[in-house]
Amino acid sequence: MTTLWDRSRQVAVQAILDTALRLFAEQGYERTTIAQIARESGISQRSLFRYFGTKEDLVCGDQQGLGELLKRVVREQPAEVSAWDALRAGFEAVLAEGNSTGRALELSRLIFDTPSLRSRYVEKRLRWQAELLPIITERLEADAGPDAELHARAIIATVFACVDTATELWVRSDGRLAPGDLYDQCLAAVRGRD
Amino acid sequence: MTTLWDRSRQVAVQAILDTALRLFAEQGYERTTIAQIARESGISQRSLFRYFGTKEDLVCGDQQGLGELLKRVVREQPAEVSAWDALRAGFEAVLAEGNSTGRALELSRLIFDTPSLRSRYVEKRLRWQAELLPIITERLEADAGPDAELHARAIIATVFACVDTATELWVRSDGRLAPGDLYDQCLAAVRGRD
DNA sequence: GCCTTTCTGGCATTTACTGTCAGCCAGACA
DNA sequence: TGTCTGGCTGACAGTAAATGCCAGAAAGGC
Incomplete structure (x- = not known):
């Protein structure tokens, strides 16, 4: 009520x-x-x-909800989905949600052009990374064994790096390029599947 | 004089x-x-x-010199060295220089445990990334053609993500694990060459 | 030894942010 | 409906980082 x-x-x-x-x-x-x-x-x-x-929270404020969404979607991916794909699904959900507000591009541009905001944004990102760590570690334990945590850390950090890069390119293109495509291209450049 | x-x-x-x-x-x-x-x-x-x-500069101050060193070493790598290896060489140089002061572990711990310092550190890192972009882009242009810049962005971001992850693990292990090894393991986890 | 340049210290000011406290108003309850 | 209670609000004061300004001291060139 x-x-x-x-x-x-x-x-x-x-x-x-x-x-x-x-x-x-x-x-x-x-x-x-x-x-x-x-x-x-x-x-x-x-x-x-x-x-x-x-x-800074006036601009980066409601990212807490997005973090929860990200975690939930990643956690709910079936076990046979790889860590990479699980994270990708999570970001797709966040992207859909974020774009629904309409001001996403404007806000992103402000964040990317203002150093202090960009720092704050990265800080939140780091918290997301920390919160995703146990989820991804668990998903990797069957394959990677004792190295699961290190692998999880590296994978999460890389995925966020690509998300960040894709977002920056999306902003610099004034929203013309599709973030999802940019992300895939970034990951392909890194993992050498092209 | x-x-x-x-x-x-x-x-x-x-x-x-x-x-x-x-x-x-x-x-x-x-x-x-x-x-x-x-x-x-x-x-x-x-x-x-x-x-x-x-x-914050009391802690993260003298990173400007390290940034110059990083750029110089990367730029001086012969043309046949891949972007990945060129960046790795750069970080090795920075690592050697940074450790010579003796307080590197103490400082890193302070940075990783203090949010406002961590933000500042990331901000400097972002500047390094921007400054490396033309250097790496040029190195990739022969292979990747028009996608060189996107590839360069993704590779740089990923390398920094792995450096960051390795540094964090190094700090959390109280300096017992070797940063270079940790970095290699992170990159292997990401690029799937293990 | 003088003059210019450069650095230093002290003061005031701005700006983000916090502690405190009295007053107020929605909501529960008789 | 009247009253009490508790969370919310605004005003004030205060802290801490950072910047502008100016007079004075110290260093360097002549």
């Missing part, structure tokens, strides 16, 4: 987000201050920090 | 670095303030920021 607090909270979050992204687009991330965002969205600075712990 | 300014500058930098790393080890990175470091190394806060632009 959604209480009135929940609803007004959601409204406030949306208003803040709209204001923030508009200002970021207009004058850049660094040159936009928290005070300005708070003022223009009619909320106190203190409350803004209660909704979004940091300025 | 080394002027007196250069020398006293070097002395000051070393004193600041010693103080800072000692304090970081004693009480952690976040709980150590710039004011404290300045006070205990007998320098003004203002001058400290002139030597090291940011607090």
Whole structure:
């Protein structure tokens, strides 16, 4: 049951987000201050920090849900699917979900063009990697035995590297190239199956 | 010719670095303030920021030189050496140089255990990747043709991912495992040559 | 020994972020 | 319906990193 607090909270979050992204687009991330965002969205600075712990979370905030989705999809892949394919399926799901918001390209461009945001983004990525590690390790244990963890670490890191590269190329192409295709090409270049 | 300014500058930098790393080890990175470091190394806060632009640079500072070394070694590899091997040679050189300071393990642990430092480190890594891109692209153009840049991006990202993974395992093993071996194992796990 | 260049220290200021506390308002309960 | 309670809010103050500014000291060239 959604209480009135929940609803007004959601409204406030949306208003803040709209204001923030508009200002970021207009004058850049660094040159936009928290005070300005708070003022223009009619909320106190203190409350803004209660909704979004940091300025960076205004842009990279709702990635927690995507992380959960990624983990769930990867975990649910049948056992005969390879680690590579399981991860690929997970990213496909994340991609579908992320694109549904419509602002994915705009946000990605902002992240890729702003060093401090890019760092934050990578930080979240690292947490995803850590959380995927046990899932992939378990999947590899039948084949790789004691080296399963090292293999899992390497595979996960590589997959994320390719996702990152594909995303960057997607942004630089203004969304014209398909992320899934780019990812496949990256992985092919690395694993030598072309 | 080394002027007196250069020398006293070097002395000051070393004193600041010693103080800072000692304090970081004693009480952690976040709980150590710039004011404290300045006070205990007998320098003004203002001058400290002139030597090291940011607090993070106290830890990740001298990576610029390593980046130059990496690029130079990679560029100097003969043309018949593959992109993979050229990058490997570069990292071997960086590894040898980095270990010569003696504090590499301690610093790496600090970086891996402190989120804000880890972000900063990744940021520098991203710059290295960007700077290596033209070098590797050129090396691939004979084989890959128009896809050279995409291949280069993917290969560089993957190599860095493996370096990162190897470094993390090296830190977690308290320096007992050899980074070079770990790197080879990671790459083998990814490229399937084992 | 003088003059210019360069570095240093102290001060004020900006900006992100946190602690605290009083007031308020939705929601439960009688 | 009236009241109480608890989570939410806003205002204020404070911390810490980082930057701008300026006067003064030290180093280098002559």
